[in-house]
Amino acid sequence: MSESLSRIAKEGLWSNNIVFSQSIALCPLLAVTGTTTNGLGMGLATTAVLMVCNLLISYGRLLIPSEIRIPVFVALIAMVVTLVDMLMNAWLHELHKVLGLFIPLIVTNCAILGRAEAYASRKPPVYALFDGLMMGLGFTLALVVLGAAREVSGSGTLFANASLLLGQGFAWLETTLIPEYRGFLLMALPPGGFLMLGFILAGKRLLDKRLARRPLRNAAIEQPLAENV
Amino acid sequence: MVVLDINALWRRRSKIRGGVHPEPRKESTADKPIVTDFPLPERLYLPLQQHLGQPAEPVVRAGDKVLKGQLLAASRGAVSASVHASTSGTVAGIEEYPAPHPSGLPTPTIVLEPDGEDRWIEGAGEADPFSLTPEELCARVDQAGIVGLGGAAFPSAMKLNLGWRTRINTLIINGGECEPYLTCDDRLMRERAAEIVEGVRIMLHGLQCPTALIAIEDNKPEAYAAMLDAAKKHGRIEVVQVPSLYPMGWEKNLVTHLTGKEVPAGGRPTDVGVLLHNVATAYAVQRAVRYGRPLISRVVTVSGEAVEAPRNVEAPLGTLLSELLAFCGHKPERTARYVMGGPMMGDHLPHVQVPLVKRTSGILALTPEEIQAADARPCIRCGRCVSACPVGLLPLEMMTRIRAGQLDAAVSFGLRDCISCSSCSYVCPSRIPLVHYFKYASGELMARQQAQQKTEQTNRLAEEKRRRLERAKQAAAARKAQASAKEDAS
């Protein structure tokens, strides 16, 4: 039981990460990761959608025939996303002003339909909910890492406007790492997103290779090198 | 005559594509006469296969006494050529001996010990070759074991035979000799122009062909003058100068340049009514038909900086290349590479303890400075190989495909049309051995094809067997049914 949960966590956060391993959901990724805060906000919104959708679909999995599963999933996801959009507009207005254009796009985020199809429609609700959480957090992690990398290189700050998202209590997060930085616009623009994503993907593969090699060296046991492509 | 003028018009029009201008390096041998008094070696090694096609079948045994020009091994099948004794002596044996080939692998070889008398066998010469029918001429050429002496070593009789059957309009005699260093054809044309012209006339007669063009590169004015002089009496033979450009001697280049016709891919020049022979082949044909002398010797260029006295030598076939080199003052310690043939298309030999064969047009001992070996660098896509390719291929694209293991993609870029002329490798600023890639890929493709044929054959056999069994079964069942029907009836 717990082992399975820990595996779900590991898959969602790292080995089957939506961005770093599956390389999907790149459109929202590149669009909103100009700053860390935006990435975090988008990530959390997506996580919420993912969890609710996974849960609903998992509950209904026995009732939903495979012939009409796609329209049902789409209707569910669209509803949840629209609700999130309205709620954010009402209660997280400042963040919504920034992300507003992209929140409805969560509907087209293939990760959500992908998880519904690949996981939630086959597993009991608890697992589906947890999978949604972990996949969502993995996505959030990717957004935050990319956002941070782009924000630091693009404008020299980190967590700019964090208080808009998290409340005044988190204003201390807003730091200027490089004072008097002139700004490297390329990084703030979508091409920079691609560039940085490329570097991060390369870094992850390098890390995975190192990790895979280590037990091999220590235990001297023949193990196939785990490669995430 | 009008026909010729139209041809001349075409000649001016068709420009040769690509090509390179390697340093000729011919001056060291071009002005020295052919050495004809090469001493008989201790032993002669005559491989059974010195030509394209089937190896010849030995007709002598160890210990047999043979005369000069006597048949040692007879041609086998249509595409094959006979081997004759280069001098009189004793057959020491038929054994495996290293062949003049880059691999240096041994092949069946007749070893001949000369008796020093150099006595000719009774030959059947023909005072008037022009009285012979084409069939008879072909038979004479076949009996003399003549093959293309330019390097391809395709049996000449076969070519002539094919030629007069398919109606040839133009016979082109290839005196291009575009490879650097080589001057054997040049010298032959200068010294034995009359014999060559007669050989050409014999071939014209044999082919029932109206005209012959003798093409000589414009960097050989003496040869041109000599040939022009020899041919002026004969209206059907025209001597033309062609630009010196490598690979001018590629037969399809000559066809296009001289006649304006283009040989379709996968075809031969005969498809467009043109036949090509080398000047040395013409000379050999004349010797064979007029005097009944089989092909037992040839003129070979011995050159390279590691040779003290480079020159052309007329030597008996089977002579070890090492002896030829030694005769010309070879300095082994200075030699970095041995090349048989020209440096562009010739073969690198691992050593020179191999015999002179019919297709050996030259043996080069090259110093390190001459080869300028350099490590290959990454391709910078400069496109020089593209403009150098006489065929119109994209060598750089083919090379990248082959490196990536995509042989089929390389084929789609024209790998099968590559003539391995090395022009691309020659001009490559990154010193990439492009032609190696292509040769490797072609070999790989051939192996693949063979494997596939094998599987197909196995499958076919299995299928046939299955069908056979099935038929037997059906027949048995039918018989049974018939029998039972009979039984019922009765």
Next chain:
Amino acid sequence: MSKVYLPVAPLTGADHPVQAIMAQVVLALVPATAFGLFLFGWPALYLFLTTVLSAVLFEAVCLKLAGKPASLFLLDGSALLTGWLLALSLPPWAPWWIGVTGAGLAIIVGKQIYGGIGQNLFNPAMLARVALLVSFPLEMTTWAQPAPLFSGQAPGLLQALGITFGGAGIDGFASATVIGHAKTELSQGKTLVEAFANGQFGLAGAWLGWIPGSLGETSALLVAVGGVWLLRKRIITWHIPVSLLATVAALATVFHLIDGDRYLGPLWHLGAGGVMLAAFFIATDYVTSPGSPKGQLIFGAGCGLLIFVIRTWGGFPEGVGFAVLLMNALTPVIDYYVRPRIYGRDYKGKPLKLPEGKE
């Protein structure tokens, strides 16, 4: 048996090893560079050296990281050439970090990430220039007025240090390039005749180089001289330069004849901006242009068309970098579809038909 690697032919290489090619291209750039350095003085020289040196340095670091023999690859001079071309396309009085960042972008992102020399899809120098233009629009569009060395208005050695390394700014010297000026004035509803009425820009100046602009785009004449020399040396072929320049000239002529008030004439288009540099030195980059002559003609014409379109209707005044990059992206496609005719085959690769009566 078939796998045996046969060491065959040819024995001698041609006389153009890679280093020699790079050296000759650099040599061809020398006149235009020297003139540009003279025209814009010490700050230009500082920026030039910074850019070229950092390009070579980045190349060395990348080679070391990739475990390639630095001596073999560094000496081929390609990094030097990339840095040189980049420096020629920068505003001469830009601060030092523009040069360093640009060199880094060119070598790391533009070249080594793809696998080093010969592998890159885009021209490294142009990739860096465009990335810089997008990232630092202010620095990349602030052009200095010509202030020849040893003339009155030229900054001294120390003052120049301040411009290049100290962030002193060049507000007093700032100006616009010819094409940028024309574009600005047009956007204000003026005609070209009015735009050039004040005589700040002369056609002769544009060709000779006495105008604001990057080092490599001021003297179209000197750049062209270098290019023609390269042509004569057979380092480059005529296809790309001719088709590029002809396309720009033809389009400019047609539109200028249609409406001379709105469209610059062909002489302006060819003489100003980076067209000459692109035609002879950038679009002809071996690695990123098609291999076959016909492909090169298409490539050059495409570059010319895009340059004219971007200059005339695009958001940026100068379109050379974008045009070349866009066509670079098409190079593999061109190379795939446009091939020379193979001997004995038609253009589709089918063997030629035999003449009548033959089989």
Next chain:
Amino acid sequence: MIALNKETLLQFALLRWQRLRRNFDDLDALRQRLDYQTYLLAVCALAASLLLGIGDLVTKEAIAERQAEDLRATLGQVLPEALYDNDVLASLRVIPSAGEGTGLDRTEVFVAKKGGEVSAVAFKMLATGGYAGDLTLMVGVDRDGKILGVRVISHAETPGLGDKVETSKSGWILGFNGRSLSNTSPQGWRVKKDGGDFDQFAGATITPRAVVKGVEGGLKFFERHRQELLTATE
């Protein structure tokens, strides 16, 4: 006549319910049925619509409130708080303004009043001729035609060059404060490069030109409708 009494109805309902329940005993068979699939899809769509309706009801007010806050915040930047005591958002007037320099056919003017007296107005307008299209401005003008403040609400100018019109990038836009048609000559309503009073940014003249020209047009619009606006009644 069968009397439809409560009992029979209940019994009927129970029967139907039990039959419905029985269907769900074998889910695999149920899922294959076309009518079930149709109903399920309909139910899902209905449920989604219902939930969305509820969501809309719940958030409608809050969202409207936030949007008003946004507008008020923008207005607050161009209308000093001390100048008015009315609800500016409520006192909206729409003036037909085709060809009058605001770049709009109908200009929305917010009227600020203090003690019933019109003290200032603010209006949204377009400044045409930017480097990348039009810029949307909010302009505040006091009753004498003097500018209280100008803000760029939206634009598509090049980041790093033309975006200096934003207050977060530079204070350039504050230079309009206090300007009016009377204290600045027509020659003055240009950027310095063209001989006027206003700075241009380093490297970019097109954007400031467009804004200066736009603001001047806005003032002219105000001048023309001054009487009408100042005498505005509730």
